[in-house]
Amino acid sequence: MKSALDDTIAAIVTPFGSGGVGVVRLSGNQGIGISEQLIDNFPRHIIPSRVYHSWVLSDRKRLDEVIYYYMKAPNSYTGEDIIEINCHGGRVVLRKVLELVIAAGARQAVRGEFTRRAFLNGKLDLAQAEAVIDLVAARSDKGALAAAAQLSGGISQKVAALRSSLLSLLAEIEAGLDFPEDIGEVGGEQIIDLCRSVVNEIAALLATAAGGRVMREGARVAIVGRPNVGKSSLLNAMIEADRSIVSDQPGTTRDTVEEGFVFDEVHFLFVDTAGLRAPGDVVEEKGIARTKAEIARADLVLAVFDASAPLTAEDGCLLSKYGVDKCLAVFNKIDLGLLATVDKFEGAEATAFVSALTGEGIDNLKKLIANYISRDKIMAVDGGLINMRHEECLLRAREALEGVLDGARGKVPLDLIAIDLRLAVAALGEVSGHQVSDEVIDQIFSGFCVGK
Structure with a gap:
């Protein structure tokens, strides 16, 4: 990034869009002189950390009623003189105030420049x-x-x-x-x-490290199984929304479908995948290839089975055939009865019985997922x-x-x-x-x- 540290930089620091308040920040040794040019009755000797009320002027006409304050170097976020102008949060007003600030001598800040200056001025180290x-x-x-x-x-x-x-x-x-x-x-x-x-x-x-990745990106949970065992219905039940298309026709899901959900103070990213079976066409083959990739990438796999029917030979070898570990076995459709011989199923960390249709067992499954992730990843947040x-x-x-x-x-x-x-x-x-x-x-x- 090519920028001079002696420039006074400015930017809108609140989210883009309309809101109650929007803030334009200036950082640098010319902040006071620039602000004097556009704020009516700007004090001759401004006192740090005191809040002032006035109007921003454009062509000597009142543009917006504002409050503003001055943070004197080095006692500021960047370690430089900072002035923050709190405007009404309309897009037009904020853009116009920023234009006035830049016309008066500031430079538009680039990405991360305020925090970069804080780092270069010793206010933060790089990890902070x-x-x-x-x-x-x-x-x-x-x-x-x-x-x-x-x-x-x-x-x-x-x-x-x-x-x-x-x-x-x-x-x-x-x-x-x-x-x-x-x-x-x-x-x-x-x-x-x-x-x-x-x-x-x-x-x-x-x-x-693994816990840090989960905190930043979310715990990735892949939902896998044969076609028509209710994987998409399970995703919808977990996130309490109709995110994935549900159909009685096997093979409806051809691609992965991702959706985030926060539970037990952790962000989870659930991934609905294509059903695992011998592919019938090129599209389905690509979908199954993506399912295998998600299995390898996931922090946890939910291996879904149809509880209302006996386990098939394909069910029995699902985990070993596709290299599934870090797995919870989920028996769906218990509202239709329990015919699956669960005692013959091996390789899972735990077993859950649910009905994606009625919601029975879903809360317990969420707890099992949260417990597994918390146990598998070090996520004590006190030290970062x-x-x-x-x-x-x-x-x-x-x-x-x-x-x-x-x-x-x-x-x-x-x-x-x-x-x-x-x-x-x-x-x-x-x-x-x-x-x-x-x-x-x-x-x-x-x-x-x-x-x-």
Whole structure:
């Protein structure tokens, strides 16, 4: 992103559309001078954190009645002088106020530029900046709590402590190499003890990766089974809406159908799939191929069977044939009676009996799903949950530390051990942004909205 930090930037920071209030934000050292040009009776000596009332003028005519306030650097979100103008939330008014601000000398902010400036000015580290967009995009209560924990420094503090301990060890090693007669070499056991402890801490952080993905993207639940066992009806019953087409004709669902639903403070993404059987045509063959892909991708599979009929040979080998694990067996259509010999069914974590038609057993199935996901994924939100970028950095740090441990056990010279130690320190520094490329920074902030 090519932008000068000494520019004063501006953007509408509230969602696009009509609303009760809309906010135009200015950040930069020209914010006061720009605001003086368009706000009537702007105070000569504006007091930080005080709310003011006035009118925005356009060609000396009143455009909108506003309240505004000034946050003086460095005590603001970006670490710069900020002025926020609270207008009435109409599209025309907000657009016109922003045009006046830009005409007076501001530049339109680009995606994520306010938060990028907060990062560059030391108000947030990179992991905290990523938490901002996670908090905005949170789909569930737990997702919001996890993002807030990361924003408050939960992950950053843990990683910083690990990095600090490795930096101290590296400093000791390098001092011993530079001044062996005065300081002496660091012992191999000291290196092994510290690095083993850090590796264990990294493993604990890595264990939250799957839970972090669930919080950000939702737990993916694939609904699979033979045609006409009621998969689409089950999806509709789970989300309490007619999302998927239901028909007595087998093979109605040819493609995957996805729908989100929040239950037990977790966002779930249910995926209705094409029925598993020998394909009758090319279209059905492609649908079944997508079903297999969803099975591999899912956090949990609901294997659906017709409770009102005996299990078929195809039912019995469904899990093994299609590589289904992480599975709950769901016997649908219990309103028609229970003829399926459930005791012959193996391979599922648990079994549920439901009627998608009447709703019987649906609440219990939801609880089984939520319990499985909570048990399978570490989703304790107090310390935050790492994302894919953090995971990649931590994996590289762990790999480098394994090299340090191997070297220390094999009595490799300390100058060679220090190489791997530096790699581990650098990888941990990428999590918080202490050591990170401009390309990575650009990629992260390009995912933000303009107003953030």
